[in-house]
Amino acid sequence: MSWLWALIVGGIIGWLAGIIAGRDVPGGVIGNIIAGFIGGWLGSLVLGNWGPVIGSFYIVPALIGAIVLVVIVSLIFRSVGRSRG
Numbered sequence: 001m002s003w004l005w006a007l008i009v010g011g012i013i014g015w016l017a018g019i020i021a022g023r024d025v026p027g028g029v030i031g032n033i034i035a036g037f038i039g040g041w042l043g044s045l046v047l048g049n050w051g052p053v054i055g056s057f058y059i060v061p062a063l064i065g066a067i068v069l070v071v072i073v074s075l076i077f078r079s080v081g082r083s084r085g
Helices: 002-021 028-047 059-084
Strands: none
Touching (some): 002 028, 028 059
16 A cells, blocks of 8 residues: 555656746646655755655655756757657
8 A cells, every 4th residue: 555655756746846836737637646656765865864754755845846847858868859850
């Protein structure tokens, strides 16, 4: 059951990151979950483990990491799209 909770929290973190960054997360719901998980890992790695914990995610570093990840991924997808068309 903890994996389900982690998926939900990861998806919410990715979704919030997309809203705050003002950019779409490629891949929809799956993209949100992936952005939440990778952003949580990167945010905790760079910023440390602090703040409130929900579903094994430290919310503040995870959200910051996910925002940075969403911006970087959206810029990459945008530049790839421009070079093709």
